[in-house]
Amino acid sequence: MTTIQPLVLLAPLAGVQLPLDQVPDPAFSSRLLGDGLCIDPTSQTLCAPMSGVISNIQDSGHAVSVTNEHGVQVLMHIGLDTVNLAGEGFTPLVEDGQQVQAGQPLIEFDADFIALNARSLLTLMLVVSGEPFELLVPATSTVETGQPVLQLKPATASVEVAQEQGNALFSKPLTLLNAHGLHARPAAVFAQAAKGFKASIYLHKQTESANAKSLVRIMALQTVRGDTLQVSAAGEDAAAAIEALVVLLADGCGENVVGVAPASTAETPAPVSSATLLRGVCASPGSAFGQVFQIKEAALVITEAGLGEAQERATLTRALSDADRALQAMQANVSGAQAEIFRAHQELLEDPTLLEQAHTLLTEGKSAAFAWNSVTVATTRLFQGLGNTLLAERAADLDDVGRRVLKLILGIQDDALEVPERAILIAEQLTPSQTASLDTCKVLGFVTVGGGATSHVAILARALGLPAICGAPACVLALSNGKQVLLDADKGELHLEPDPVEIEQLETARHQQSLRRQREVAQASLAAVTRDGHAVEVTANVASLQEVEQSLVLGGEGVGLLRSEFLYLDRNRAPSAREQADTYSAIARALGPERNLVVRTLDVGGDKPLAYVPMDSETNPFLGLRGIRLCLARPELLREQFRAILASAGQARLHIMLPMVSLLSELHLARRILDEEVQALGLAQRPKLGIMIEVPSAALMADLFAPHVDFFSIGTNDLTQYTLAMDRDHPRLASQADSYHPAVLRLIASTVKAAHAHGKPVSVCGALGSEVLAVPMLIGLGVDELSVSVPLIPTIKAAVRELHLKDCQCIARQVLNLEEAVEVREALYQFHTATAGTSPVLEN
Numbered sequence: 001m002t003t004i005q006p007l008v009l010l011a012p013l014a015g016v017q018l019p020l021d022q023v024p025d026p027a028f029s030s031r032l033l034g035d036g037l038c039i040d041p042t043s044q045t046l047c048a049p050m051s052g053v054i055s056n057i058q059d060s061g062h063a064v065s066v067t068n069e070h071g072v073q074v075l076m077h078i079g080l081d082t083v084n085l086a087g088e089g090f091t092p093l094v095e096d097g098q099q100v101q102a103g104q105p106l107i108e109f110d111a112d113f114i115a116l117n118a119r120s121l122l123t124l125m126l127v128v129s130g131e132p133f134e135l136l137v138p139a140t141s142t143v144e145t146g147q148p149v150l151q152l153k154p155a156t157a158s159v160e161v162a163q164e165q166g167n168a169l170f171s172k173p174l175t176l177l178n179a180h181g182l183h184a185r186p187a188a189v190f191a192q193a194a195k196g197f198k199a200s201i202y203l204h205k206q207t208e209s210a211n212a213k214s215l216v217r218i219m220a221l222q223t224v225r226g227d228t229l230q231v232s233a234a235g236e237d238a239a240a241a242i243e244a245l246v247v248l249l250a251d252g253c254g255e256n257v258v259g260v261a262p263a264s265t266a267e268t269p270a271p272v273s274s275a276t277l278l279r280g281v282c283a284s285p286g287s288a289f290g291q292v293f294q295i296k297e298a299a300l301v302i303t304e305a306g307l308g309e310a311q312e313r314a315t316l317t318r319a320l321s322d323a324d325r326a327l328q329a330m331q332a333n334v335s336g337a338q339a340e341i342f343r344a345h346q347e348l349l350e351d352p353t354l355l356e357q358a359h360t361l362l363t364e365g366k367s368a369a370f371a372w373n374s375v376t377v378a379t380t381r382l383f384q385g386l387g388n389t390l391l392a393e394r395a396a397d398l399d400d401v402g403r404r405v406l407k408l409i410l411g412i413q414d415d416a417l418e419v420p421e422r423a424i425l426i427a428e429q430l431t432p433s434q435t436a437s438l439d440t441c442k443v444l445g446f447v448t449v450g451g452g453a454t455s456h457v458a459i460l461a462r463a464l465g466l467p468a469i470c471g472a473p474a475c476v477l478a479l480s481n482g483k484q485v486l487l488d489a490d491k492g493e494l495h496l497e498p499d500p501v502e503i504e505q506l507e508t509a510r511h512q513q514s515l516r517r518q519r520e521v522a523q524a525s526l527a528a529v530t531r532d533g534h535a536v537e538v539t540a541n542v543a544s545l546q547e548v549e550q551s552l553v554l555g556g557e558g559v560g561l562l563r564s565e566f567l568y569l570d571r572n573r574a575p576s577a578r579e580q581a582d583t584y585s586a587i588a589r590a591l592g593p594e595r596n597l598v599v600r601t602l603d604v605g606g607d608k609p610l611a612y613v614p615m616d617s618e619t620n621p622f623l624g625l626r627g628i629r630l631c632l633a634r635p636e637l638l639r640e641q642f643r644a645i646l647a648s649a650g651q652a653r654l655h656i657m658l659p660m661v662s663l664l665s666e667l668h669l670a671r672r673i674l675d676e677e678v679q680a681l682g683l684a685q686r687p688k689l690g691i692m693i694e695v696p697s698a699a700l701m702a703d704l705f706a707p708h709v710d711f712f713s714i715g716t717n718d719l720t721q722y723t724l725a726m727d728r729d730h731p732r733l734a735s736q737a738d739s740y741h742p743a744v745l746r747l748i749a750s751t752v753k754a755a756h757a758h759g760k761p762v763s764v765c766g767a768l769g770s771e772v773l774a775v776p777m778l779i780g781l782g783v784d785e786l787s788v789s790v791p792l793i794p795t796i797k798a799a800v801r802e803l804h805l806k807d808c809q810c811i812a813r814q815v816l817n818l819e820e821a822v823e824v825r826e827a828l829y830q831f832h833t834a835t836a837g838t839s840p841v842l843e844n
């Protein structure tokens with residue numbers, strides 16, 4: 001343990017000393033950064049309160065911290081919100097890493113300028129390393145520069161980290177490679193991994209340390225690319241924790257990282273706006289002509305006093321778990337980067353620092369709303385005020401999560417946003433959740449005053465294809481609703497008096513896009529036949545009767561995958577045999593006797609728990625009792641489902657498909673049960689029986705499976721995860737778990753070859769089949785049917801009609817010999833641009 005001798009801190013400037021509670025900024029008054037004192041200055045030079053090293057001086061010159069050889073760290077912050085002055089009014093006299101003596105001048109400042117241009121001149125001196133201390137001067141007394149004002153308590157004043165860690169193990173120093181440091185997502189991944197260990201774990205940057213299990217603390221370290229970091233851990237699994245976390249950091253915590261060179265921190269100067277043109281930064285490309293619609297968040301009324309600690313604690317716990325459930329549900333409707341954002345939000349709900357601070361306030365008799373709001377607002381402000389663009393953007397995430405929980409505590413329903421047609425939304429800031437739930441039929445784009453190009457809101461806007469700019473001047477908030485404006489997000493411009501020629505060009509491009517969609521929908525009933533006469537069946541992936549009906553309107557030629565486990569997802573009691581039979585019959589009737597209905601038997605387990613099928617928890621659920629394995633372990637479940645499916649025989653061309661088959665014996669066993677049920681029902685004919693090819697063993701043994709099945713359907717989602725050994729839901733592997741990987745494509749190719757050698761058809765029902773980019777390759781590989789997500793049926797059919805089989809076979813041969821998924825994508829992109837002359841990405 002580090003032992004600290006009694007240490008006296010000197011007043012860094014002259015003025016009136018005030019208690020921190022009187023500082024009108026919760027980031028400081030709540031002691032989020034640390035305890036200390038505040039001085040209303042009468043002098044204009046900030047001096048060192050003790051001897052040590054300058055551990056950080058902000059580029060904007062408004063804040064500086066000094067650390068001594070015992071790890072005591074003191075932060076001084078001149079004025080409130082002075083980061084916004086961008087350095088004006090401050091003259092730093094020292095630099096990072098410089099040794100200074102107690103009383104040495106550190107920063108000169110222009111008190112008049114700051115008093116006029118910032119919120120306040122109040123200056124803070126905080127012991128951010130956490131040692132307890134005694135004040136040596138009475139509150140609200142006058143102090144002189146260099147006067148002893150505060151004494152740290154000896155011995156007991158050990159550093160938080162040292163106290164908690166005892167004989168801690170330390171990793172070797174390593175260099176951080178993430179382009180933007182450990183911002184929310186990599187920090188969430190790191191904190192999540194740290195929470196998997198019992199040891200107390202800290203992440204160290206120079207003399208600063210953060211609890212590695214706290215997302216907020218990691219973010220507050222303000223790491224940047226090139227920083228030297230160390231991990232320390234104390235406890236029974238300390239060594240394992242260090243080993244795992246060091247690898248994680250070296251791998252980028254879920255981000256692609258390369259090279260070591262520190263990134264340039266130079267920022268592009270903000271372009272200038274004019275009376276008819278407002279400029280910001282492109283957050284999401286594209287352009288739109290529409291009408292202004294201002295979004296304003298209503299203020300929430302919060303009562304400070306609670307109704308008793310136990311009750312308020314229960315209220316907070318309930319709101320947090322409701323928020324967690326809502327975020328989980330939001331993830332179900334999105335994928336990739338969008339899902340990762342909501343996962344990071346869930347992490348914030350569990351942040352130990354936030355929760356600890358909120359609970360402390362509850363013990364002081366505050367209400368759950370007040371406690372939660374105080375800690376989230378204080379931390380948000382802290383992130384905004386640290387002078388770091390990325391942290392300021394991450395503040396939007398915390399603000400979003402904070403408001404989500406607060407509304408749940410207050411019982412306020414989030415009403416759906418009512419926006420007019422062709423709306424260009426204008427807001428101070430949109431939250432990630434607001435952005436994710438925008439109605440893209442009405443909203444054409446948005447402009448925000450806050451936010452940044454790397455914010456989660458920007459990521460979501462790109463995923464939704466919505467043009468957006470952020471960092472617009474605040475006067476944009478004064479535009480009246482209904483005003484016609486042109487948003488040119490590519491250039492970061494909002495035109496208030498748009499040029500008719502520009503509007504016309506833009507409208508033409510949008511019009512062509514919508515005509516193409518109309519044409520595709522109008523021609524949806526045409527067969528999907530290539531230009532040289534090769535027919536491909538395009539069917540639907542569905543999970544309800546409603547989707548089946550919709551698929552027929554959009555030209556679906558049948559159902560290629562009915563995910564039966566989704567039919568009763570919200571139930572915690574099994575549907576009766578009668579109810580199941582009715583559901584399958586209704587779907588079969590909607591399709592009619594001429595169309596295929598492929599019912600997949602329950603694919604429960606892995607990422608799909610089903611409340612009425614209780615399962616033991618497993619260490620590796622994706623490799624455990626999932627799909628057909630689970631059904632064979634509970635044969636009554638499978639038997640009953642077979643009976644229910646068979647009740648619809650004759651109403652559609654019935655096919656039964658087994659998921660997750662990895663062994664021939666599974667197929668034989670399931671077939672025997674099916675045969676017994678067919679016989680018991682006295683049916684003249686057994687429906688067709690096929691298997692999903694989604695496990696490499698099934699793909700590799702396709703030649704041995706083929707004689708025993710009527711068809712194969714390739715589940716590229718699982719086939720990719722099992723082939724590349726990458727969890728399909730893993731936030732850090734999302735960009736690598738790519739179905740375009742040649743290893744996956746080779747398994748598709750060999751499966752098709754084996755199936756065709758036995759005269760059996762093959763479909764692709766995984767998400768790869770729904771991608772325009774992949775269509776020529778899949779056709780070239782010999783896939784007979786594409787079972788796709790319902791809205792994309794017209795688009796995929798139209799894409800098939802553009803192609804020549806010979807070209808498809810040629811590109812398929814080519815991609816099988818490539819090394820990486822990204823090369824396959826590039827080759828297909830070139831192919832598409834050469835043959836169709838448009839971008840496949842835009843069409844999707």
Ligand code: PEP
Pocket residue numbers: 563603694714715716717718719765766767
């Ligand atoms: C697949 O794995 O590709 C598939 C279609 O099945 P699911 O996504 O339902 O697991």
Ligand code: MG
Pocket residue numbers: 659694715717718
């Ligand atoms: Mg699957």
